[in-house]
Amino acid sequence: MAVNLLLGLQWGDEGKGKIVDVLTKDYDIIARFQGGPNAGHTLEFDGIKHVLHTIPSGIFHPNAINLVGNGVVIDPVIFKRELENLEKYNVDYKTKLLISRKAHLILPTHRILDAASEASKGKAKIGSTLKGIGPTYMDKTGRNGIRVGDLELNDWKERYRNLADKHEAMIDFYDAKIEYNLKELEDEFFAAVEMLKSLTFIDSEEYLYRAQKDGKKILAEGAQGSLLDIDFGTYPFVTSSNTTAAGACTGLGVAPNQIKEVFGIFKAYTTRVGSGPFPTELFDEVGETMGRVGHEFGATTGRRRRCGWLDLVALKYAVQVNGVTQLMMMKGDVLSGFKKLKVCTGYEYQGQTINHLPYNIEPENITPIYTEMKGWKEDLTKMTDSSQFPKELNDYIAFLEKELETPITIVSVGPDRKQTIHR
Numbered sequence: 001m002a003v004n005l006l007l008g009l010q011w012g013d014e015g016k017g018k019i020v021d022v023l024t025k026d027y028d029i030i031a032r033f034q035g036g037p038n039a040g041h042t043l044e045f046d047g048i049k050h051v052l053h054t055i056p057s058g059i060f061h062p063n064a065i066n067l068v069g070n071g072v073v074i075d076p077v078i079f080k081r082e083l084e085n086l087e088k089y090n091v092d093y094k095t096k097l098l099i100s101r102k103a104h105l106i107l108p109t110h111r112i113l114d115a116a117s118e119a120s121k122g123k124a125k126i127g128s129t130l131k132g133i134g135p136t137y138m139d140k141t142g143r144n145g146i147r148v149g150d151l152e153l154n155d156w157k158e159r160y161r162n163l164a165d166k167h168e169a170m171i172d173f174y175d176a177k178i179e180y181n182l183k184e185l186e187d188e189f190f191a192a193v194e195m196l197k198s199l200t201f202i203d204s205e206e207y208l209y210r211a212q213k214d215g216k217k218i219l220a221e222g223a224q225g226s227l228l229d230i231d232f233g234t235y236p237f238v239t240s241s242n243t244t245a246a247g248a249c250t251g252l253g254v255a256p257n258q259i260k261e262v263f264g265i266f267k268a269y270t271t272r273v274g275s276g277p278f279p280t281e282l283f284d285e286v287g288e289t290m291g292r293v294g295h296e297f298g299a300t301t302g303r304r305r306r307c308g309w310l311d312l313v314a315l316k317y318a319v320q321v322n323g324v325t326q327l328m329m330m331k332g333d334v335l336s337g338f339k340k341l342k343v344c345t346g347y348e349y350q351g352q353t354i355n356h357l358p359y360n361i362e363p364e365n366i367t368p369i370y371t372e373m374k375g376w377k378e379d380l381t382k383m384t385d386s387s388q389f390p391k392e393l394n395d396y397i398a399f400l401e402k403e404l405e406t407p408i409t410i411v412s413v414g415p416d417r418k419q420t421i422h423r
């Protein structure tokens, strides 16, 4: 049986959480494969909004198993808080939530290192969520990390101490004058580890292999977005994991030839939180309106998201790198009432017109080339079928499908589970 992937195609916050929740009824297993609590995945149903950071977005469905894969980095403190939030809703996470033994742990000192590194960069800072993501993946690739499975061994606290001591020396090196009380942070950390240990740890690659053999349906849930990918994103303004399709293979142990559908999800416009290039960013009233109507504030940090027109050059690149087979367009409702819509179809770059993402995309060397389209004025949020769509929205969708050579099979018209239209 096949594994399907769902990935963000922009700079994150495309609406992955919402769509995973919508699709979960058709799957047996939902598996997160990379990232950590830098993610904020929002889902809404029955008038309640939930934000998940590490826990997969299928957790509210009674029958699906939710797996935190080996490619994910887990902060036990944040994880514990997420579990406590679920208790209010009687979610049976003891049986429905499984954790890979090979997932790495974010230690309190990883968070401090993240802050110290950012502080030392001054204006060149990445705009990290400061959840310790970069330093934890550095320890993973540096072969120093502590993994979930280590918590079942006797010597892990000794290894923890050695690593934390080394981190303290590194924090001093940054000379960033960050104040912290390690003892307090560690008390909180060790208490959270105890809670984590009450969950089920598994060899998840083996589990997923068996599940595939047994004909189970698996959906891999991405975090962040393709333009934040450590290799293919706008480096160095990226996150520290592979957010693109290949990340699902390494982050779950799923073989590439088992992947069937790749669902690529994008907003009808573009947003970015944190620093880094963003060619179609708007600094005017239009961008301000997108942010206000779309409530564009980070689900993890509350920071204001930068807004701009849809960038088809970047989107095409993401479709290409991921091998997207179906597209899902989110937040079309936010564009209602805009008289004109612009879509970037090329860049003016070093005196030439190009339609691929160049190596060096600093804002000063790129001018977007726009195609203008007529906007729609109708409120989409109450629509339940694509036959109700205004002509201008159909034209917008048809234009994107043609440019991206990929069908748009879901159009989302609001944050609620029900505001989802299949085409």
Ligand code: GDP
Pocket: 008, 012, 013, 014, 015, 016, 017, 018, 039, 040, 041, 042, 043, 044, 294, 295, 298, 299, 330, 331, 332, 333, 334, 412, 413, 414, 415
């Ligand atoms: P994720 O990180 O990709 O899961 O996305 P986030 O949850 O960070 O951000 C998406 C935001 O848009 C959340 O507040 C969602 O509730 C909201 N949202 C999702 N789909 C739609 C939609 O179609 N229309 C509107 N207006 N909001 C949406």
Ligand code: IMO
Pocket: 008, 011, 012, 013, 014, 035, 038, 039, 040, 041, 126, 127, 128, 129, 130, 131, 133, 134, 222, 223, 224, 225, 228, 237, 238, 239, 240, 273, 274, 275, 299
């Ligand atoms: P979801 O899964 C949007 C951004 C940060 C920063 C950069 C590096 O909700 O789409 P990090 O904390 O990884 O060191 O930050 O990446 N970033 C996100 N932006 N959505 C996310 O996740 C993000 N996770 C990280 O703002 O620019």
Ligand code: MG
Pocket: 012, 013, 014, 039, 040, 041, 042, 299
């Ligand atoms: Mg988010």
